[in-house]
Amino acid sequence: MKGTNKVFIAKSIDGFIADKNGGIDWLHTVPNPNGDDMGYSEFMKDIDALVMGRHTFETVRNFDMDWPYQIPVFVLSESLNFLPSELKDKVFLVKGSSEEVLTQIHDRGYHKLCIDGGKTIQNFLRSNRIDELVLTTIPVVLGNGIPLFSELPKSLKFDLVKSKVYLSQISQQHYRKV
Amino acid sequence: MKGTNKVFIAKSIDGFIADKNGGIDWLHTVPNPNGDDMGYSEFMKDIDALVMGRHTFETVRNFDMDWPYQIPVFVLSESLNFLPSELKDKVFLVKGSSEEVLTQIHDRGYHKLCIDGGKTIQNFLRSNRIDELVLTTIPVVLGNGIPLFSELPKSLKFDLVKSKVYLSQISQQHYRKV
8 A cells, every 4th residue: 555644743741642631732831932833834745635533623623713724634533424514625524444544545646644633643553554753742741631642453663763852842753664 | 858859761652661561672672782871871970879669679680680780779669578688788678658768768868869660750750759851762662561651640841951862763852840
């Protein structure tokens, strides 16, 4: 199966991507006066579609702003059957295993994917379908919340491609599957 | 309460310090022909005693080598009542909460402590008694094992003091409590 699946996500030192109420205020504890995007727009230049779960989709949709993505977003959901009309041509529902979902997305011509959201990333890791991980660590130990990682059937080796510090406080590691 | 409590530990990308059988072979997946200690001996220069749980103590004792520490080791255990005679003057049993244990160790004149072992580190984090964390990340997602972190009553903020890469593959972050 051709194509690459990449993750770009922020986490706490102890590996949470949101607090126990789903909150992400703690992501902004480090002052960022010039709005440094910590490599996100550079990362997205090489992405042609996003894949996310229903929960992440609804979180993004509830942000107090217009729909933020210019590229197609594929939402994995077994429960959603239709989408708001204003997102027609922008958001597409897909169902099935990560393999089936990838086949559907590749068949539509999208091969360089950003995989987003805890559950979706975990599913793709379980089937060893994540090629690159860009992990941005906020210097806080949250103590509980929504974890980035979950149990895997076998361990996965990565190469460290790059390690960088943003805003003197936030370290980012870029890993590529061995 | 004066004194500093520091942690120097290796972990997987997903935050495990040992695999589910307690194994740490995966720590050595990155070739290290010259035996780079990744800052450990430099770190230990500013430590005057170690604190670890019974499990970590027994793990170290079962390594096929002489007792490795030149400085006193305080072993936290509610179940152990005596220690092997060859470790007299090297290892000391302590009991109680992390506060009580710290008081006992400080009273003996040791204030710059290295806190070791998953459970002990977790206990000290829960009582907000960890001043510095040096986390060395091996580029593997283990998928399960013994976690470094556990649930906390409240989140803990740290400053990133330093971020460094060893052997082109292993990133290390040094955090200090805010």
